[in-house]
Amino acid sequence: MADSKRKIDNHSLNANNQTLEIFSLIWLDANTVAKDIQAAEQKLRSVINQLKKFQDVAQCQKYIEERSNNERLLVIVSGRLGREIVPIIHKLRPVISIYVYCMDKKSNEEWASKFSKVKAVVVQFDKLIARIETDFKVHQVVEEPFSINFFSTNTGVGKSTGGINGKFAFYQILMDCLLRLKSTDKDTKELIDCCKQQYEGNSSDMRIIDEFEKNYSPDNALWWYTRQSFFYKTLNAVLRIENIHMIFLFRAYIADIHRLLEKHQDKSPVRVFRCQLMSTDELETLKQNQGQFISINSFFSTSTDYQQALSFFNKSGVKDGLEQVLFNIDADPKMVITKPFANIIAHSEFAHESEVLFMLGAIFRVKRIIRSSEDKLWIIRMGLCHEDEHDLKEVLTDMKKDLGSGETNLRTLGKILWKMGKFDLSEKYFIRLLNELSSNDPLHEDLYQDLADLASQVGDYDKSVQWKKKLWAFRNPNVPSVPVKNDEPTSDMDLGNAGRRVAKTNRKYEIRVSMNSASENFHSYIDFSRAALKIRNSLIRFVNVLCLKF
Known part of the structure; x- marks a missing residue:
């Protein structure tokens, strides 16, 4: 099990917040907002959907430098702005190809020839599209990150x-x-x-x-x-x-x-081949x-044809800092x-x-x-x-063994992710399953307990109390509330604060006891929280009371 002190991971279930493709197009040109390039954008996006436009060199440079090494960028630059940015971005791993789209081919070929990632200097947009489309087919084979x-x-x-x-x-x-x-x-x-x-x-x-x-x-x-x-x-x-x-x-x-x-x-047994560009560290x-x-x-896509596999290297060319690798x-x-x-x-x-x-x-x-x-x-x-x-x-x-045989469910998935330390995802799949169940499905009980335990593990005691309340209410549908004494804490905040004080004491004395293990139902959980509040200044008394609970 992952470290219980670890914070809930921020892997969002909202996949729309992140790009769902590895390859992106970057277009740096002072005129990329002109209305007459909308048709050009459509043609580019028909090859690579992700398209980001810039007019300013500094902003474009900053964006590229912030990209992950698992991203792959094809960069289109104008002749004037390309002279500024290409020397800066040329050796960055995410940048795999650069295209100079200009009006003066000859003068731009002179400076561009010094950079191996510059694949073409073109003056006609249709030729630019055709070259990107051809190169992209090769990039998908040799440039995709190797996970x-x-x-x-x-x-x-x-x-x-x-x-x-x-x-x-x-x-x-x-x-x-x-x-x-x-x-x-x-x-x-x-x-x-x-x-x-x-x-x-x-x-x-x-x-x-x-x-x-x-x-x-x-x-x-x-x-x-x-x-x-x-x-x-x-x-x-x-x-x-x-x-x-x-x-x-x-x-x-x-x-x-x-x-x-x-x-x-x-x-029958086969021998197959796969070409891949890798960084020195990966190799x-x-x-x-x-x-x-x-x-x-x-x-994992491979070819039975050795020469066909090698041909992708011939098309992609040698790039600085990368090794040509052939899997046999x-x-x-x-x-x-x-x-x-x-x-x-x-x-x-x-x-x-x-x-x-x-x-x-x-x-x-x-x-x-x-x-x-x-x-x-x-x-x-x-x-x-x-x-x-x-x-x-x-x-x-x-x-x-935990998977068993046959069909699995969202609770099984949630438990696996919990063990992987993906606490936020685990919680969301537990809740997703809860929302799919009928109101009287007995699986509610297990899920409420799971969610309470998970919240407790990551230190969210207020949320743990809430799930315990739902568990108690599910077990006791005809009982309106939990009876409490007037002089003892009743609110979720009180109980959550009590839980945090207990956890603080535990950490101080390195006693790692799960709060949830002190109770089998909501009544005993409330009793435990009350006791914890009274004994927070005495470790010996805390241990004695906790032992009595067991």
Whole structure:
């Protein structure tokens, strides 16, 4: 369990507050607010939805410098402003391509040629669009952030739930839970609404969202995944940035893809390849984990064609500070238990590409990492594993006991997130389930108790009292109120303050006792709070009274 003193995390369930794509366009030009460029904006957004416009170099620079290394920016600059900003932003990791859109091609090519990320100097807008569209297809293959978890077999490494092994295991359990959690019409509507809000004003993608809403079926999930549309871009992004609530909303579609991969699972062992641009630090982390396990936190697209995989590097070019990495993977279907893989050429929008797709969460062992002098790239040899391998089986089996078999529910999901330290999300899924239950469903009792315990753990004793009151009222529907003495605290504030004083005393003397464990129902909880108020200045008396409660 994560540290109980940790504050409730601020991971908002409102996915609309954050970008649902990895790639963004930045346009720096003194004339980007002119009315005649609205059509140009539509064309740009038909390629990459996220478009941010600037007229001021300093503001643009500040925005770019504040971007996460997991974001990918394609930057359009005018000739005059480009001379100022390109030398400053050129080496920043999020910036992957720069385009100079100008009127004097020759003079701007002179200064732009010094910067490898400048992909083109163009004077015609249609040529700019065409070049961005071509480059973007390559960027989606080699530039998307590589989201992985590690599992180390080294003694004493990351054994806690907060360590690297804990994160690895929790992700596996979380995905297992989500795949077994039935989706609802409410979830589907929320997902579609999120996407519509994200793509508002983008006529091209809005048409595709409408088409998806009307025509999607589980049997064409792979076709939708391979199609260049909001579905692929959004799903891939939320998996890579680990936006848990959006993954929750996408779970039905993830389950559809999983089912199709199982149905079309390859029958024979295959060797596949995947090219990737990585930072030196990312590559070094993988080197340090040779012989260990990794899990890929997104769908993992590979090719059976070695030369086709390498061709993406030829198209993307070499970039400062980045390493060209080729994954060389051996996959045997005998290793598959819950994470299938399949050649999806017959189900893809791009029928000419020999693509083998691995289920998200697929586990691999990093066998060897070598430098190829011939191709001037790093080769990472990996083998597909399954979760019953000796080193993995013990930790995953123990954690999966809580899941049981069959369908899961929102309470199960909430408990997993609680253990992961995602307290705010855990609370919201408990409440989401409460709102779905009938008024007399006995599960209310468990959820009220969970919510009270969770609030107590994070130090919100006022909220804990509120949930205890709801629990008591549910257990005693015919009793109007709790009788109290006139000289003792009755308000939630009084009881909450009492709880905080008890917690302060506990911390001072390093006695870690959960307030909730002192009571089995609301009456005894009130009694405990009254007693706590009276004995706050005496640790010995506090311990004696607490012992009597047990």
